Structure formats: structure tokens, C-alpha cells
Amino acid sequence: MAQPNMTGGGAFTAFLERVLPGIEQAIAQSLPQAADDACAPDLEQYLYEPLARLVRAGGKRIRPALCLLGCTAVGGHAEDALSTACSIEIFQAAALIHDDIADQSELRRGRPCLHVSDGEGIAINAGDMGVIDVVAQVMHDQSLPVDVRMSLFDELYAMERHTLEGQALDLGWVRDERWDLLEEDYLAMATLKTAHYSAASPLVLGAICGHATQEQIETLREYGLAAGLAFQIQDDLLNLVGDAGKQGKDFRSDVTEGKRTLVMVRALRQLSEADATELRSILSSHLADEGARARAVELAERSGAIAYARDYAQSLAEKAKLRVTDAPISDDARTILLSMADFFVSRAN
Numbered sequence: 265m266a267q268p269n270m271t272g273g274g275a276f277t278a279f280l281e282r283v284l285p286g287i288e289q290a291i292a293q294s295l296p297q298a299a300d301d302a303c304a305p306d307l308e309q310y311l312y313e314p315l316a317r318l319v320r321a322g323g324k325r326i327r328p329a330l331c332l333l334g335c336t337a338v339g340g341h342a343e344d345a346l347s348t349a350c351s352i353e354i355f356q357a358a359a360l361i362h363d364d365i366a367d368q369s370e371l372r373r374g375r376p377c378l379h380v381s382d383g384e385g386i387a388i389n390a391g392d393m394g395v396i397d398v399v400a401q402v403m404h405d406q407s408l409p410v411d412v413r414m415s416l417f418d419e420l421y422a423m424e425r426h427t428l429e430g431q432a433l434d435l436g437w438v439r440d441e442r443w444d445l446l447e448e449d450y451l452a453m454a455t456l457k458t459a460h461y462s463a464a465s466p467l468v469l470g471a472i473c474g475h476a477t478q479e480q481i482e483t484l485r486e487y488g489l490a491a492g493l494a495f496q497i498q499d500d501l502l503n504l505v506g507d508a509g510k511q512g513k514d515f516r517s518d519v520t521e522g523k524r525t526l527v528m529v530r531a532l533r534q535l536s537e538a539d540a541t542e543l544r545s546i547l548s549s550h551l552a553d554e555g556a557r558a559r560a561v562e563l564a565e566r567s568g569a570i571a572y573a574r575d576y577a578q579s580l581a582e583k584a585k586l587r588v589t590d591a592p593i594s595d596d597a598r599t600i601l602l603s604m605a606d607f608f609v610s611r612a613n
Contacts (some may be wrong), residue, residue, distance in 0.1 A: 273607025340474020344609025430457020464488030
């Protein structure tokens with residue numbers, strides 16, 4: 265059998281493949297379910313099954329994998345971080361349910377969004393269940409010492425709070441038609457909304473499970489914030505200039521939703537007044553017209569904003585790699601983290 269490529273993102277993708285079966289098994293066993301009472305069938309239908317359906321629909325499971333990696337990076341055992349890894353994935357599902365409602369999205373992971381298939385009320389309630397189950401996953405893991413669980417609660421709360429703050433900015437700027445934003449505003453929003461819960465917090469949560477030192481925790485956090493922000497910028501780029509076939513109806517949806525991405529914030533500041541006015545008009549129209557979407561991308565490319573965003577994401581990946589080059593973590597984890605930073609800015613979907 266051919267050996268996996270360990271250059272670029274190869275070591276990271278090989279790591280994901282290795283830990284995925286264990287993560288899937290743990291998630292399946294940890295999903296909340298109705299107690300055995302007279303209403304159990306209805307509760308399963310209206311609450312637990314809709315949440316479980318989205319969780320089971322997949323995703324790359326990068327966040328729970330990073331939790332396991334954070335644990336082993338500091339000398340811990342991966343199994344000690346499994347309950348925490350599951351809690352992160354449950355939060356991811358809850359956040360997606362609520363995010364899809366806010367954005368009026370139609371598809372998630374190739375299927376109708378939960379609010380489309382089951383109704384908005386059921387979807388909101390299922391998302392709420394996911395949010396409260398985040399703490400329960402850790403609270404019920406009696407194998408973790410009490411002091412470790414308390415530290416995990418603090419970090420989980422911070423992760424959720426940062427995500428909600430970032431979402432508030434993202435939604436509020438669209439609602440209030442804010443076009444006076446700087447690149448720094450976008451970077452602050454994306455750090456809150458994505459970088460913490462997509463990379464920094466999973467690594468730190470795993471490290472806490474592995475009884476990390478404060479130096480190790482802060483090293484992994486700083487790495488994760490840089491890598492997580494690079495991940496989000498690459499995500500924004502793929503939405504605009506990625507593979508339309510792989511993204512389907514989601515391709516260029518950020519234009520329709522008027523998202524304040526790094527590309528669009530930069531483009532509006534670099535374009536001529538006439539071109540900037542046209543771009544603002546397209547972003548404010550919220551229409552799913554393919555021609556208008558293509559025109560928005562054309563204007564962004566003309567401004568140099570797409571090339572700027574690519575370069576910025578790459579610089580963040582290099583910053584992340586520098587942070588762990590001589591860090592007090594295991595050599596295996598260092599190799600995977602270095603590879604992960606490359607993967608985040610080179611992935612095609």
C-alpha cells in the first residue's frame with residue numbers, strides 16, 4: 265500500500281484518517297437521547313433525532329481530532345479527551361443549525377437544512393439541546409478529575425461566548441448595512457467566530473485533558489488562533505473562487521448573503537468610487553443571480569483583494585508554524601501541526 269504523503273498537508277490528513285473511526289464511534293455513543301418514559305418516541309422524533317441526524321451527517325471532524333491532538337501533544341492519552349472532543353462536535357452541530365436559520369440557508373452537508381426539513385421551531389429547539397449538551401458531555405465523564413472538568417468548563421464557556429460574539433458582529437453588520445469596515449474589523453470578527461472554536465479551543469481543551477502546563481496551553485492557543493483564522497479566510501476564498509461543482513448551491517452564497525469577508529472589505533476600499541458603489545449594490549441586493557455573483561467576484565479580483573486574502577492566509581499559516589517549531593510539545597504533534605497549517609490554506613473544499 266502506498267505511504268501517505270507527509271509533505272504539505274499529508275501528515276495532517278493521515279492523522280485525520282487514523283483517528284476518525286474512534287471519533288465516529290465516540291460521537292455515536294454520546295448523542296443525547298430521550299429517557300425511557302411515555303413521551304420518549306415523540307421526544308426522539310421532535311428533538312433528539314433531528315439533532316443526531318445532523319451530527320451523523322458527517323463533516324471532516326477536524327475539531328474533535330484537534331482535541332485529541334492537543335491532548336497527546338502534551339503527553340496525555342487521547343482517550344482522556346474523547347468526551348470533550350464529542351462536546352465540541354455537538355456544539356458545532358448546534359452552531360450550524362442556528363447559523364443556517366440566521367442565514368436562511370437551504371442546504372447543509374448536501375441535505376436540506378434542519379429548519380427546512382423539520383421546521384424552524386424544531387430546529388431552534390434541537391440547536392438549543394446541542395448547546396446545553398456541550399457541558400453535559402464533560403460533566404458526566406467521571407474519569408476526568410474534578411479540577412480538570414472545572415478548567416474544561418471555563419474553556420468551553422469562553423469558546424461558546426467568542427463564537428456568539430463573532431456571530432453577532434457578522435449578522436449585525438449585514439442587518440445595518442455596514443460598509444465602513446476595515447480589514448481589522450473583519451479579522452477581529454473572524455477570530456471570534458471561527459478561529460477560537462475551529463482550532464484554538466479544541467487544541468487547548470485537549471491539552472487541559474492531558475494536564476498541560478500553562479506554557480503549552482498558550483502555545484497551542486496562539487497557534488490555533490493563527491491557523492484558525494487562515495482556515496476561515498481560505499473558506500471565504502473557496503466560496504468565491506473554489507470548485508463550483510463541489511460546493512453546489514452554496515457556491516458564491518457569501519455574495520448573496522452580503523457577507524463582510526476579508527475579500528469584500530478589502531475590495532470596497534481599493535476599488536474606484538464607481539466600482540465600489542456597484543459592488544456594494546450587488547452585496548446589498550441579496551439576490552442569487554449567477555451573473556451578479558460573477559460580477560462581484562470580477563470586481564474583487566480587479567481590486568487585488570483575492571490575491572491579498574490568499575497572501576494574508578498564507579502569512580497566518582507561516583506565523584502558526586513558527587509558533588510550534590520549538591514549542592514544548594511532542595515531535596509527532598509538531599509534525600502534524602506544521603502540516604495542518606499548510607492544509608488549512610491549500611485545501612480545495
